Amino acid sequence: MNTTITMPQLGETVTEGTVAQWLKSVGDSVDKYEDFVEVSTDKVNAGVPSPVTGTIRELLVKEGETVATGTPIAVIEEVGAASASAASAAPAESAPVPAPTAPAASAPAPALATERPQPGPSSNGSPAAGAVDGAEAEGALRGASPAVRRLAREHHIDIRAIKGSGSNGRVTADDVLAATRTGAPAATAAVPAAPPFEAPDATRTSTYAQPIPGTTVTLTQARRIIAERMVESRRTAPHAWSMVEIDVTEVWKWRVREKDRFERETGYKLTLLPFFVRAVVESLAAFPLMNARFVPADGSNQASIYVNGEVNVGVAIGLPTNLVVPVIKNADKLSIKGLAIAAGELIEKARKGKLGVDDLAGGTFTVNNNGANGSWASAPIINGGQAGIVTMETVVKKLVVRDDDSIAIRSMMNSCLSLDHRVVDGYVASGFLADLKRRLERMGPQGEL
Amino acid sequence: MAVVSSTSSTVMNNVEAVRATLYEAMRNDDRTIILGEDVGARGNVFLITKDFIGEFGEARVIDTPIAEASIVGIAVGMAMEGLRPIAEIQFADFIYPSFNQIVGEAAKIRYRSNGEYTCPLVIRTPYGGGVRGALSHSVSIEALFYHVPGLKIVAPSFPDDVKGLLNSAIDDPDPVLFLEHKKTYRLIKGEVPDGHYTIPLGKARVRKAGAQLTVVSYGLYVHWAIEAAERLEKEGLSVEVIDLRSIRPMDKTAILDSVRKTRKLLIVHEDNKFGGVGAEIGAMVAEEALFDLDAPIRRLAAPDVPAMGYALPLEEEYMSSPAKMAETMREMVKF
Numbered sequence: 001m002n003t004t005i006t007m008p009q010l011g012e013t014v015t016e017g018t019v020a021q022w023l024k025s026v027g028d029s030v031d032k033y034e035d036f037v038e039v040s041t042d043k044v045n046a047g048v049p050s051p052v053t054g055t056i057r058e059l060l061v062k063e064g065e066t067v068a069t070g071t072p073i074a075v076i077e078e079v080g081a082a083s084a085s086a087a088s089a090a091p092a093e094s095a096p097v098p099a100p101t102a103p104a105a106s107a108p109a110p111a112l113a114t115e116r117p118q119p120g121p122s123s124n125g126s127p128a129a130g131a132v133d134g135a136e137a138e139g140a141l142r143g144a145s146p147a148v149r150r151l152a153r154e155h156h157i158d159i160r161a162i163k164g165s166g167s168n169g170r171v172t173a174d175d176v177l178a179a180t181r182t183g184a185p186a187a188t189a190a191v192p193a194a195p196p197f198e199a200p201d202a203t204r205t206s207t208y209a210q211p212i213p214g215t216t217v218t219l220t221q222a223r224r225i226i227a228e229r230m231v232e233s234r235r236t237a238p239h240a241w242s243m244v245e246i247d248v249t250e251v252w253k254w255r256v257r258e259k260d261r262f263e264r265e266t267g268y269k270l271t272l273l274p275f276f277v278r279a280v281v282e283s284l285a286a287f288p289l290m291n292a293r294f295v296p297a298d299g300s301n302q303a304s305i306y307v308n309g310e311v312n313v314g315v316a317i318g319l320p321t322n323l324v325v326p327v328i329k330n331a332d333k334l335s336i337k338g339l340a341i342a343a344g345e346l347i348e349k350a351r352k353g354k355l356g357v358d359d360l361a362g363g364t365f366t367v368n369n370n371g372a373n374g375s376w377a378s379a380p381i382i383n384g385g386q387a388g389i390v391t392m393e394t395v396v397k398k399l400v401v402r403d404d405d406s407i408a409i410r411s412m413m414n415s416c417l418s419l420d421h422r423v424v425d426g427y428v429a430s431g432f433l434a435d436l437k438r439r440l441e442r443m444g445p446q447g448e449l
Numbered sequence: 450m451a452v453v454s455s456t457s458s459t460v461m462n463n464v465e466a467v468r469a470t471l472y473e474a475m476r477n478d479d480r481t482i483i484l485g486e487d488v489g490a491r492g493n494v495f496l497i498t499k500d501f502i503g504e505f506g507e508a509r510v511i512d513t514p515i516a517e518a519s520i521v522g523i524a525v526g527m528a529m530e531g532l533r534p535i536a537e538i539q540f541a542d543f544i545y546p547s548f549n550q551i552v553g554e555a556a557k558i559r560y561r562s563n564g565e566y567t568c569p570l571v572i573r574t575p576y577g578g579g580v581r582g583a584l585s586h587s588v589s590i591e592a593l594f595y596h597v598p599g600l601k602i603v604a605p606s607f608p609d610d611v612k613g614l615l616n617s618a619i620d621d622p623d624p625v626l627f628l629e630h631k632k633t634y635r636l637i638k639g640e641v642p643d644g645h646y647t648i649p650l651g652k653a654r655v656r657k658a659g660a661q662l663t664v665v666s667y668g669l670y671v672h673w674a675i676e677a678a679e680r681l682e683k684e685g686l687s688v689e690v691i692d693l694r695s696i697r698p699m700d701k702t703a704i705l706d707s708v709r710k711t712r713k714l715l716i717v718h719e720d721n722k723f724g725g726v727g728a729e730i731g732a733m734v735a736e737e738a739l740f741d742l743d744a745p746i747r748r749l750a751a752p753d754v755p756a757m758g759y760a761l762p763l764e765e766e767y768m769s770s771p772a773k774m775a776e777t778m779r780e781m782v783k784f
Contacts, residue, residue, distance in 0.1 A: 147712050147743040167784045173712050173743040 001078045003052050007061075009069040010041050010356055017041045018066040018221045019073060024056045030076060037074065040221035046353035054078040063218075143170040151176040222322045233384045237294070238421040241379050244433045248395055249411040250444030251275050257445055262337070268344025272413075273315065274336045276392050277343070277367055279439040281311050281332040284365060287432040291364050292387045294422040305423055314363035314383060315343055317350045318372070324350050325383060327363040337449040371395060371413065380418050387423040390436070391416040457643045464634035466611035466641050467573070468497045471535065473645060474619050475505050481619065482527060484511040485520055485537030494539060495575070495634060521547035521572060525555050525624075528570040533619060541576035541628065542588040555624040556599035567622040571615070577669055577719055578768055579632040583759030589720035589751075591696050594626055595729065601650055602696040604628040606671040608639040610694055613648030620647060628696075630668040637672060651698035655707070659689035661782045663707040665730055666717045667693040670769060674717055677774035686782045696726055704730060705738050712743035713781050717774055722750035744784040749777050 007017045020040040030036045035047030036056065058075040061067055144152070144159050148171055152159045155176065162179050164171035211217045219227070255270055262270040284291040288307050297303040311332035314325040326346040328334070334342060349355045366383045371394035380389045393414040400410040415436065419429040461469065474481045483498060483505075489512035492499030502510040513520050517538055524534035538544045544551075551572065558568040578587035594600055603618055603625060605611045611629070618625035656671060657678050664674045671692045678688035689707050693699065708714050714734055716727035727748035734746060749769050751757075757767045 145712075145743040146740045150740040167780075170784065172784075 002057060003054070003076045003078055004072045005037075005048070005050070005074040005076060007067050007069050007071045007073050008039065008046075008048055010039065010046055016066050016068050019061045019063055020220045020222075021063055022059055023047070026056050026059060028056050029079075030054060030056060036076075038220075041357060046355075050076060052076055052078040143168070145173065147173040148176055151180075155180045220322065222324075226322060229384055230381050233382050236296075236384070237382050239379070239382060239418050240421045240426060240429065241416065241418050242426065242430055242433055243377055243414055243416045244437045246413050246415055246437045246440050247400065247410050248272070248413045248440055251440055252395065252411045254443065254445040254447065258449060262340065262449070266337075266341055266344070268341055270340050271343075272392065272395065273343055273367070273369060274339035275443060276440065277313050277315065277328065277331055277339050278334075278336045279436055279443065280365070280367055280390060281313060282439050283432050283436040284311055285332060286435050287428060289424050289428055290388050290419075290432045292423050293364075293385045294387070294420055308364040310362075310364060312362045312364045314360075314366040314386075315346065316366070316368045317347055319350060324355060324360065325363065325366060326350060326355055326359040327361065329362060335449065336447075340449075365389070367392065377414050377416055379416065382418050382420055386420070388417055388419045388429065388432075390433075458640040459643060460638055461608050461641050462633075462635050462638045463605070463608050463611050463629065464495055464497060466608035467615065467629060468499075469641070470612045470615045471498065472501070474533075474535070474616070475501065475509065477645070478533060479509075480531065480533040482509050482511065482524075482532050482534045483537065484513055484524060484534060486513055486515055486539045488512060488537050493537065517543055517545075517547040518550055521550035521555070521570075524570050524572070525550055525558070525568060528555075528568045528624075529558065529566050533569055533571075535571045535573060535619065538572060538574040540582075540586050540588075541574040541590045542585045544572075544574060544590055547572075548593070551594065551600065551624065551626070552597050556597050558599075559623060560599060568624045569619075569622050570624045571618045571621075571627055572624065573615075573627045573629060575629045575631045575634070577628075577630040577632060578757045578764060579669065581759065581761070581764065582631070582757070583764075584756040587757040587764075589718070591626075591628060591718075592720050592725045595697055595726055599623065601625040601698065602628065603650060603694065604630070604667045604696055605694055606630075606633065606656075606668055606692050607637060608641045610648060610654070610692075612641050613646050614650065614694060616645060617647040617650050621650065625650070628668065632669050633672070648694070651695045651700055653694055653700035653703040654692045655689060655703070656692045657688070657690040659687040659711065661686060661711055662688045662713045662715060662778055663691060663704070663711045664688055664715045664717060664774075664778065665691045665693060665704055665707075665727075667696060667726075668719065670717045670719055670774075673769065673771045674774055676771040677778055680771065680775045681778055681782070684779070686779065688778050688782065699730070699733075701733060701737070704734065708734055708738050709741045712741055713784070714742070714744075714746045715749060715777060715781055716746070717749040717769055717777075719751060719768060721753050722748055723753050725750050744781055747777065747781060749774060 010017060017039045018041065019037060021038040022036070023038060024030050024036040030050045030053070032051065032053045033049045036050050037048045039046055039048055054076040056074065057077045059073070060075070061071070061073045067073065143164075148159060151157070151173055157176055157179050159171050159176070162171045162175050163169070165175050166172040251272065255272055255275060259270040262268070289305070291311055292305050292307040295301075295304045295306050310330060312327045312329050313331040314327045316323055316325050326349070328339060328342045328346070331339060331342075346355070346359060349359065363383060363386065365386055366389040368378070368380045368389055368391040370378045370380075370391045374394045376393055376396075378391050378393065380391055382389050393416065395411050395413045397409055398412045400408055400412065402408055415433065417429055417433050471483065475483065483501065485493075487494055488498045489502040489507065489510050492501065498510060513523075520536050520538070524536035527534040538547065555568045555570055558566050574590075576589055580587070591602055591604065594602055601618070601621065601623060603614050605614050615627060618627050657675050659678060664678065666674045671690065674690045678690050681688050689711055691703055691707055704714075714731070716730050718726055720726065725748070727750055731746040731748060734742070751767055754767065757764055
């Protein structure tokens with residue numbers, strides 16, 4: 001049976017897509033949920049998984065060609081249809097390709113700044129007898145003592161897969177040790193203890209796209225657009241640059257104190273980003289010109305500055321092949337917790353290649369998260385149509401001379417601002433940066449997420 | 450134990466052990482002076498120094514006025530001048546007038562004189578409740594002095610320790626506050642080696658080995674903790690009891706070794722819970738052995754009321770007991 005694959009709609013307002021790269025050739029076999037083509041629209045690059053297991057019979061669109069959504073792009077001959085699970089309900093031949101639902105098949109993307117790669121969920125799909133159900137398992141994790149966590153980490157035991165013998169089913173240290181003897185619930189380390197400072201991990205470089213030296217890399221659609229936009233921004237907006245050093249010691253402590261609980265409760269990691277974005281939106285409220293855009297003169301209107309009514313903050317997320325800047329809409333209406341969840345959702349979508357154009361549109365200001373890889377200062381290019389872009393550089397411990405002439409070890413971070421000099425001058429921009437610094441330095445563990 | 454000169458021993462209670470040790474110290478070293486209220490003609494309210502004045506004379510067994518600041522102040526001067534004073538505060542409840550002499554002077558002499566002077570002073574005092582002593586005759590004072598560097602604090606539980614530790618305290622070149630629990634005076638009996646021996650200050654002793662919970666205590670409560678642990682043993686639960694013996698210096702190694710084995714820590718003491726010795730031990734273990742802990746550290750101690758009541762139910766409410774300890778131990782083992 002042949003299944004015809006059509007150009008998927010990768011966003012609500014998207015009407016067309018470009019075949020960026022065929023990952024399979026005619027005659028190749030493809031597994032169900034395996035990406036077989038990479039499609040790009042505007043800034044989005046997404047792998048498209050096959051809905052069936054079979055053999056590629058036809059590729060109907062050339063690489064680089066743009067076609068309307070719903071246009072047939074490939075034909076796959078399904079094999080072993082009879083053996084396929086009846087319950088899998090493979091799409092009908094003419095059905096459009098469903099949105100990717102499979103786990104991301106490509107290499108994991110580096111996440112936002114202060115996040116480091118985490119071990120995946122337990123690969124042990126069938127823990128031995130005695131394994132506990134989800135709610136109970138989460139409870140076990142919450143009640144795990146430091147000794148239990150340490151032993152589990154050392155022995156690569158998944159606490160959640162152990163039946164606890166302690167009070168209210170708590171997993172005890174003896175339970176973990178017993179598990180090491182029986183070898184029953186071996187799994188990936190469940191509760192990695194994050195170091196206070198998450199320095200860039202050298203191994204992360206492996207997640208970048210690695211071209212072969214001596215070859216030419218064809219531009220993806222996204223890369224081409226980024227190139228054009230950056231040149232355009234540099235050409236049209238006179239960039240000025242400023243930097244402040246911010247003492248983020250207290251914010252960091254707050255984040256460290258809350259992060260485990262936050263992740264348990266929301267499923268998203270708590271990085272420094274939402275704290276920073278929260279301060280940024282407050283500073284934007286105090287300096288609305290930073291949340292504006294320059295409107296050039298045209299035939300009928302003189303040049304002007306439009307001050308945005310909404311505060312939509314773009315956050316940069318690095319992917320192996322390119323950077324994407326999805327937008328947290330109405331960021332000024334969100335708490336730190338809300339910002340963390342919004343950022344977490346965008347990161348997840350970015351990793352799975354599920355960002356739509358809608359996720360990328362409408363930004364009024366951008367936060368660039370350079371510090372993840374140890375950057376200390378950077379001069380970012382303004383996202384076209386915005387008045388500024390601010391960076392979070394790496395957080396480092398430094399000896400700081402304080403106002404009372406004491407010397408202290410503090411967690412310090414540089415924040416750099418590129419500004420459109422047509423919209424604001426250094427006076428406003430430096431006021432904005434100083435305000436941002438004050439707000440971040442006032443944040444601390446006494447605050448509310 | 451160190452320097453035991455005899456393999457023979459005598460059964461005695463704690464108060465007899467104090468008396469025997471003081472007697473030997475007086476006999477063996479002319480520099481040893483005992484001073485305090487009623488230590489002379491009366492022979493101390495517990496008859497510890499009965500007949501001492503007849504044998505050693507009024508110059509070495511000095512009855513003092515009811516003036517604790519004076520007792521300790523004079524003893525500090527004696528110690529600095531080369532004598533070996535053993536000052537007695539008749540009940541720990543009355544030590545406060547001498548607080549400055551102990552904390553402000555005795556504890557600081559070595560430091561302030563850059564080692565030129567030392568203060569080989571022992572301050573003995575009965576403390577603790579459970580004897581219907583009520584307000585002014587039941588207090589625990591260790592936490593008030595525990596904070597002070599330069600001061601050693603010893604609180605033995607068993608007669609053999611009483612002798613060995615008191616000998617070490619007398620030998621020590623620096624001031625030692627020697628706390629004797631009144632209820633153990635006649636209640637606790639045991640073999641005490643004959644002859645002179647010392648037990649180093651700052652060394653705890655495991656009084657009962659166990660695997661599932663560490664209990665740290667001192668004084669009377671060591672005995673009750675052992676009793677409670679033995680009850681639990683019959684239930685198949687294994688509790689280790691550490692007798693701290695010296696409160697300061699504190700044997701961190703013994704505590705940490707035990708906690709790393711059992712992964713659970715209970716501290717029991719008669720003093721008030723807030724800011725007590727248990728707080729220091731708990732903080733130390735949390736700092737140094739957090740990732741060995743499999744349960745929250747717990748403290749069983751007196752409620753924060755200013756004094757022990759006289760009425761029996763009030764006294765019982767204030768103090769712990771083997772039953773209360775067993776209940777807490779059980780909860781912790783099963784946690």
